[in-house]
Amino acid sequence: MYTNTTQNNHLRFDLRVIDSWIKPGSKVIGLGCGEGELLAHLKEDKQVRETGIEIVEQRVVKCIEKGLSVIQGDINEEVHDYPDNTFDYVILSQTLQQVYDPLALIHSMLRIGKKVIVSFPNFGHWHVRLQILFTGHAPVTPQLPYTWYGTPNIRVLSIKDFREFASEVGFSILEEVAINTDKQDKSGSIVKTLPNLRATYGIFLISKR
Secondary structure, three states, rough: OOOOOOHHOOOHHHHHHHHHHOOOOEEEEEEEEOOOOOHHHHHHOOOOOEEEEEEEHHHHHHHOOOOEEEEEHHHHHHHOOOOOOEEEEEEEEEEEHHHHHHHHHHHHHHHHHHEEEEEEEOOOOOOHHHHHHHHHOOOOOOOOOOOOOOOOOOOOOOHHHHHHHHHHEEEEEEEEEEEEOOOOOOOOOOOOOHHHHHHHHHHEEEEEE
């Protein structure tokens, strides 16, 4: 269950939820970890043993400047180098929609990690639905801010889609939090009623069955 603390208020709202699920002293890997905002916080606040994989060189440099153990590489390839159950948590934050083969990556994450955390923009949000209905164009929102021809997002999915995916593929959902955020994702609230319609992001804690 998500519990906010004053120590993590500098994080994006979705990262605060993820932070609340991580136990102190855990071994954690962040896939597509960006500039290491979450990993740096977890290392300082919860003394995790952190590893990260990021494909953009400039972001890797930022991570290393923060003292983080991050390598440059393709997450789809690099995950194969780790033995089973290497990590307590594998984190894929706001990246699933950019993955060519999400099924293969999810399987790899569940292999190398005891628990997996996945978050993504919710394509079922009412704002997205209204844009498609009234404009007939691919939606552009703060969470999906790209034109159709310039977007890195090659998948669109909703919270409902991910739940059905879990049932079909055969992994367990341990925790699920739907959130609604401001335009910068700095503040937000938990959505408990009609999350697939009202939430901007879905965040899931999953494991093998």
